[in-house]
Amino acid sequence: MTHQSKIQAPAASQHVGDGLPPGTTLCNGQYTVDKYLNAGGFGITYLARDSLGRRVVIKECFPNAICCRAGEAVRLRSQTFDVDFSRAVELFQKEARALAHLQHPNIVGVHQIFEANGTAYMALDFVEGTDLFDMIDYSPNALTPEATRELAVILLQALSYVHRNGILHRDISPDNILLDTMGTPVLIDFGAARQGASQASRVLSRVHTVKDGYSPQEFYIAGSAQSRSSDLYALAATFVHLIEGHPPPNSSLRLAAVAEQKPDPYRPLLGRFPAQDQRLLAAIDQCLNLFAKDRLQSADAWLDALSGRQSTAAVAPPAAAIPRPPQDDPEIESKIAELVASNHQAIEADSAHPTAPAAQTRTPDPEAEKRAAERAYWAILNEDPADWAPQTAPDPIPASAQIETSAPPARRQRRFSLSALLPWPSRSARDGIQTNV
Template sequence: MSDQSNIQPPALAGAVGDELAPGTALCGGQYTIEKYLNCGGFGITYLARDSLGRKLVIKECFPNAICWRTDATVRLRSHSYQTDFGQAVDLFKKEARALAALDHPNIVGVHQIFEANGTAYMALDFVEGLDLLDLSHRHPELRSPAAVSELAGILLEALAYVHRSGILHRDISPDNILLDTSGTPVLIDFGAARQGATMASRILSRVYTVKDGYSPQEFYFAGSAQSAASDLYALAATLVHLIDGNPPPNSSLRLAAVAEGRPDPYLPLSGRFAAHDPALLASIDRCMSLFSRDRLPTADAWLDVLRGKAALEGRGPGAARTMHIAPAVLDTQTTAAIAALVKENHKVVAQAGAATAIVRCEDAAERAREEARREEERDYWAILNEDPAHWRDSSAKSTTARGAVADNDAPDRRHRLSLAALFGWMRPRARIDKII
């Protein structure tokens, strides 16, 4: 990396971003990039084909806060980022090796790890199918009580396997759960390396991302303690979206509300959806608790509740709509973060109140109050760039296929949804062998 520079490169002819161009060969010609799929703070994913013409996904380590690309080569924005970038690559490879050791029909498979263009790559399975976010809107039957209960059980079994292997997913959400053409749900896009990045250095903490509505509050604070219960919150939020039709409120906004002594804006599912399994609703509410100590501790514990082997104890968000946080149980960093959220909230509320005072027309007093309330709500959600009005729009997006087609039919396919026959888009599963 002796030629790395902190000077931005000139625009390249035909370049549209930092992604590799279609036709780029990798790993000595074993893989060829077909198209860009998506990107996050930590990497870029591509649809590719191997030397035999089979589809797969290539994930590239590309922490965009500290690097850019000239032609195919990844370069640093500054010489001072060399140590940080080296740590990012090491964490990326560590995550890939951990995922490669997993062997489960509902978890994306990793075939190979290799280095090229000054960075690291992993080759993953490809799933022919659609993500849960898209499917839940295209096929309302996927939101039926029977389908939700079955899907919850399958995903909890997969998550229990992941946790027993010593790995946290850290990025569970509807768009990271794919259903292939046989109805098999597959967990993709693990965020394990990103948490390691936030612990490694101040610079790498920039690449850490959250998903508003699905991430627990501890994901918003770099270096905070995370556990299996953190993944359970994200899975519970995903199930809330399926049952209620919208994701739950942002956990940081929930935390700010509770810190101010106001009611938690999360509205528990229990008692609102009579057709659904009461045990499932109660366990979702329990795992939607703001603090991990109040959630179910493991996926196995959640499964035990659903199977009637254990009863829920303690309280979740459904037990009390208003809670008070004891400062003694929070670390300094979390307390400071909560204080910042509360301060920003007071600012927004004050601005909304000032705007309301301008309108004094007696004949339109009720309408003015309602408009002020709506404006206050919009501004409040905007604190963390969270706009509920955009949820339905974003959920209507067309999702590119990412992830994995299983290598063979050897694994027990009980992990497939039995309701697959309901979906018109399903078709017989084609056997595609894994890349060796």
């Protein structure tokens, strides 16, 4: 997927067609839009200033498959999408409230949730600095082995905090990890994780919801169980990119290769990079196992592996690196069948009219449809209610998970920084380019 975290001058058509123009005020004048940042299938992001002149990021709920812009207002493309859009707005707000409780120095903060222009918005921290994609492009050798290990520890501590609060990130990749001007890594863009789009409607199923190279194979199959280990796969893939210079092969291609009794195209890191921390490499390799049950099951388990508290026998290269015949492994055979069926459904959806409502083949059940829509949209957003999710996933997130009551570190208390380990200035400090969510 295209890297979109940089602030770039948008094309005129983007402003006219979708984005709010500069100077637009929101929330009774509390925020003023400075510029369009980027857009995905489900939202638009802006750089703005609050009433005190401080920079913030504004994220707008804007599922462009079912809505459009009429002046500043958001309008439905068809009245048939009224229920879908209402649920989208409702769950966007619920999502924002859950994220607003995550007060952590290495997680982007949500300041406010409000409604305007017929949709919902959230105001988030503005993080000045550079993302890991830019760091790889402009300073490929900037991260020493010591800094790489320290970065892993910091991000795992942040991810552990996220998971303890009952939330999955679902979109970890180099462009969603920023380093601010002090070298502090910050996880951003939780709202870009939309793995359940194919369950919401035929129209929303057309939106690309995976990041090739970073997404585990369960993200490619609609309805597959997702768990903490899904985030660990994406984090491990991010570190493969940092260490090796490119992400690992797509997990769907890896799964297909193993099913055809061919070698897994992923080459384990362990033993190939002697300067790197070998415990880190072993943990990365294990978290890149194709099947969730074979990965480390939590960020805390990964941290234990780094410290040596977990037996090194449990941290090994991916078992899938040794091809096994599909007939000897029902899980591989089943996953391939699901992947093929999913691809067929995607092809059929592409051939259908994008705005045609789904045909009714039986008497609709309003309550069942409402529950199905809510389940789908929680997958599109971030929560992972266990009472809706398939129960085959290892280490599921409890539906009743409560926000931590213990006082977390203050968001602006930048204790976890790589500044002492980074031999390079941030890109924004060099040439004034800002980056953000």
